[in-house]
Amino acid sequence: MAPTEAGIHDNCLPSHLGLVQAEVENALKKQAQAAAAASTEQPALPNTHAVKESFQRKLYPQGAEVFREGQAGRYAYLIERGRVEVSARRRGKRYTIATLGPGDLFGEMALLDRRVRSATATVLDETEVVAISRDQLQRKMKTADPVLDLLVKVILHRFRSTLRHLLESENLAPDVQSETGGLRAVGEATRELAITQIKMAEELRAALERDEFRVFYQPIVRLRDGQTAGLEALIRWQRPAHGLVPPAGFLSLSEDTGLICPIGRWVLERACADLAGFQKRFAAAAPGSPSLFVSVNVSAQQLQDPEQVAALGEVVERSGIDPAQIKLEITEGLLIDNPEAASVALEGLKRLGVKLAIDDFGTGYSSLSYLRRYPIDTVKIDRSFVEAMRKDHGSLQIVRAITQLAQTLGMDVVAEGVERQEDIRHLQEFGCHYAQGYLFSKPAPFRQMLNFLGKRIRN
Ligand code: C2E
Ligand code: CA
Ligand code: CA
Numbered sequence: 001m002a003p004t005e006a007g008i009h010d011n012c013l014p015s016h017l018g019l020v021q022a023e024v025e026n027a028l029k030k031q032a033q034a035a036a037a038a039s040t041e042q043p044a045l046p047n048t049h050a051v052k053e054s055f056q057r058k059l060y061p062q063g064a065e066v067f068r069e070g071q072a073g074r075y076a077y078l079i080e081r082g083r084v085e086v087s088a089r090r091r092g093k094r095y096t097i098a099t100l101g102p103g104d105l106f107g108e109m110a111l112l113d114r115r116v117r118s119a120t121a122t123v124l125d126e127t128e129v130v131a132i133s134r135d136q137l138q139r140k141m142k143t144a145d146p147v148l149d150l151l152v153k154v155i156l157h158r159f160r161s162t163l164r165h166l167l168e169s170e171n172l173a174p175d176v177q178s179e180t181g182g183l184r185a186v187g188e189a190t191r192e193l194a195i196t197q198i199k200m201a202e203e204l205r206a207a208l209e210r211d212e213f214r215v216f217y218q219p220i221v222r223l224r225d226g227q228t229a230g231l232e233a234l235i236r237w238q239r240p241a242h243g244l245v246p247p248a249g250f251l252s253l254s255e256d257t258g259l260i261c262p263i264g265r266w267v268l269e270r271a272c273a274d275l276a277g278f279q280k281r282f283a284a285a286a287p288g289s290p291s292l293f294v295s296v297n298v299s300a301q302q303l304q305d306p307e308q309v310a311a312l313g314e315v316v317e318r319s320g321i322d323p324a325q326i327k328l329e330i331t332e333g334l335l336i337d338n339p340e341a342a343s344v345a346l347e348g349l350k351r352l353g354v355k356l357a358i359d360d361f362g363t364g365y366s367s368l369s370y371l372r373r374y375p376i377d378t379v380k381i382d383r384s385f386v387e388a389m390r391k392d393h394g395s396l397q398i399v400r401a402i403t404q405l406a407q408t409l410g411m412d413v414v415a416e417g418v419e420r421q422e423d424i425r426h427l428q429e430f431g432c433h434y435a436q437g438y439l440f441s442k443p444a445p446f447r448q449m450l451n452f453l454g455k456r457i458r459n
Contacts, residue, residue, distance in 0.1 A: 056131045066121040066129070067107060073117050075131040076108035082127025088119045099124070108132075201257050203239070204250060208262055212238045215270045216443035217278075219452065220295065220414055220436045223428050227286060228453060230293035230327065231278060232436065233271035234443045235263070251299075260299045261308050265315055271296050272319030272326065274446050278453060279325075285454045292453075295327040295357060300334035303345035313352050323353030327378065330356065332364035335374060342374065350375045357414070361402065368405050379406045383417020383437070389426060396426060403430045 057080070060066060066077060069089065077084075079102050086097045086106055097119055100106055106121055207213060217231040237245040254260040275294040282292050302308045316323050328349060335342045346356060357378035358371060362385045371379070381402055388395035403413045415427050418437030427435055441452055 056133075058129050058131050060123040060127045060129070062123055062126050064123045066123065066127075067117050068120045069117050071117045073107060073109070073115070073134070075133055077106055077121075077129040077131055079104050079106070080128040080130060082129075083124040084127055084129075085122045085124050086119050087122065197253060200250070201253060201259070204237075204254060204257070204259050204263075207237060207239070208259075208266060212240070213263065213266060213270075214238050214244070214445060215267055215274065216445055217274070217294075217449040218436060218443040219440050219449070220434050221440050223424065223433060223435055227289055228282070228292065228440075229290065229434060230295055231275075231449065232295040232329070232443075233267055233274075233297070235267050235297075255299060255301060258301065260301050261305075261311075264297075264299055264302045265308075265311055268296050268298075268312060268315045268326075269319070272315065272321045275321055275325065277446070277450065281450050282453050291322075291325055293325040293327055293355070294321075295329050297359065298328045298330050300331070300337070303330065303334055304338060304341050306344070306348075309345045309348050312349070316352055316354060324355065327355040327357050329359040329380065331359050332361070332366070335370070336365050339373075346374050346376075360416075362398070368402070368409060368411075371411075372409060376411060378412040378414060380414045380416050380436075386415050386417045386423055386437070387419075390420065390422065399426070399432075400430045403427075403432045407431065407433075 058077075060082070066084065067073065067075075079100055081102055084100045084104075084106060086100065087094050088097055089095075098104075098106075107117075109115075109118070214236045215233045216236055217233060219228040220230045220232060221227065222229040235247055235251075237250050239245045251260070254263055271294045275292065278294075279292050282289065298312070302312065312328075316326060330346075334345075349356065355377040356375060357380055358376050359380050360382040361379045362382040368379070379402065381399060385395055385399050385402075389399050399415065403415075406413045412434060413432050414434040414436055415423070415432050416436050418424065418427070418435040418439050420439060423437070423439070424435065441449075444452065
C-alpha cells in the first residue's frame with residue numbers, strides 16, 4: 001500500500017488490495033491512531049478568541065493545510081472569509097473535490113463518523129474559519145432532532161460510497177477526472193440531496209399534522225363470482241406544490257426517519273373509518289354478499305417494537321370494526337431478519353382477531369413451509385410472477401405451484417398485478433381464489449371507490 005494514499009484507503013477501499021475486511025479495518029485503526037498522534041491539524045493560532053458557544057476562530061495563511069488525508073478529524077470548519085480547496089489523491093494524481101468560500105462548511109464528515117480524513121483541505125487565499133470540535137458537534141447532534149441525526153448519517157454514508165465508487169472507477173472519462181470535474185459535482189449533488197431530504201423529512205412530519213396524506217383503495221376480487229371481496233388501502237401524499245406523490249416518493253424516507261410508525265397508524269385508522277362506509281354501500285348494492293374486508297400495509301418497523309404493535313391494536317379496537325374484516329399485509333423481510341420479534345408481534349395481532357397476509361410473495365425468501373411457522377392467512381403472489389406468467393411457461397407453473405401449495409396449507413391466495421383477461425383464465429384454472437390489478441380498477445380515492453362498488457354490482 002503506498003503510504004501517500006493512506007488517507008484515501010480508509011474511505012475508499014480498493015478491491016484489488018486483496019485484504020480481507022478485518023485486516024483492512026485493523027490497518028485503518030492503527031493508521032488512525034498513528035495519524036491522531038502525528039496530527040498537524042492544530043496550526044498556530046495567534047488570534048484565537050472565544051466566539052459564541054466557545055467556538056474557536058482560526059486564521060490560516062495562503063497555502064496552509066487545514067488538514068491532510070489520513071489524519072484523525074478533530075474539527076469541522078465554517079469559512080468566515082477566504083477560500084479553501086478540498087482535494088483527494090488517487091493513483092498518484094490529486095483531484096479537486098470542491099473549492100469552498102464564505103458560509104461553506106468542511107471537514108464535518110470525519111467528525112460525524114469518526115473516520116480519518118479522506119481529503120486534504122488547502123487554503124487558497126488567507127482564510128478565517130470557525131472551528132467546531134467533535135465534542136461540540138456531538139453535543140449538537142445529541143440535542144438535535146433524532147430524525148436529523150439519522151438523516152445526516154444516512155446521507156453521509158451515501159456520499160462516502162459515491163465518492164469511493166468514483167475514485168475507484170477505472171472508467172472515469174478523462175474530463176471527469178480533470179481538476180474539478182465529477183467529484184465536485186457529486187459533492188454538490190449530495191449536498192443538494194441532503195438539503196432536499198432534510199426539508200422533505202420536515203414536510204413529511206408536518207404533512208401528518210396538516211392532514212395531507214390520502215388513502216386510495218384498490219379492489220381485491222373474488223374470481224368465483226367476480227365480486228369485490230376486499231379493498232387494499234394504499235397511501236398517497238397530497239404534497240403542496242407537487243401534487244399527488246405515490247408511496248415510492250416518500251415511504252423510504254418515512255422508514256429512515258421512523259415516521260413510518262405514526263403514518264402507518266394513521267393509514268390503519270383512516271382505512272377502518274372508510275371501511276364502515278364501503279361496507280354500508282356494498283351491503284346495499286349486493287345484499288347477501290360476504291362483508292368487505294380492508295387490507296392495510298404494515299411496515300416491519302411497526303412490528304419490531306411491542307409499543308407500536310399495541311398501538312395498532314388500539315386503533316383496531318377503537319375503530320369498532322370487526323377485526324376479522326381487517327387484514328394486515330407484511331413482507332417477508334421481518335420474518336427473516338427478526339423471527340422472534342415477528343412471532344411475538346404476529347401472535348399478538350392474531351389474538352386481536354385480525355387477519356395476516358404475506359405481501360409480494362416470491363420476491364424474497366419465499367418458502368411456504370417457512371411461512372407455516374407464522375399465523376398467516378393469505379399469500380399475495382407478487383405481480384412480477386403474474387407478469388412473467390404471460391410470457392413463459394415456467395412462471396406459469398410457479399404460480400400454479402404456489403397457489404396449490406398455499407391452499408393445501410389452508411392459506412388464501414391473492415394474485416397481484418392482474419392486467420389482462422388471460423391472467424384470469426390461468427388463475428381460475430389453478431384454483432386461485434382472489435385477484436387484484438388494473439384489470440378491475442386502479443387504486444382510487446374513497447368516493448370513486450364507493451361508486452365503483454355500487455356500479456359494479458348493478459352491471
Ligand atoms: P404493494 O403493497 O405491493 O401494493 C400494490 C402496488 O401495485 C400498488 O402500488 C398498486 O398501485 C400497484 N398495482 C396494483 N395493481 C397493479 C397492476 O395491475 N399493474 C401494475 N403495474 N401495478 C399494480 P402503489 O400504490 O404505488 O404502492 C406501492 C407500494 O407502497 C405498495 O406495494 C406497498 O408496499 C407500499 N405502500 C403503499 N401504501 C402503504 C402504507 O400505507 N404503508 C406501508 N408500509 N406501505 C405502503
Ligand atoms: Ca400490499
Ligand atoms: Ca404486493
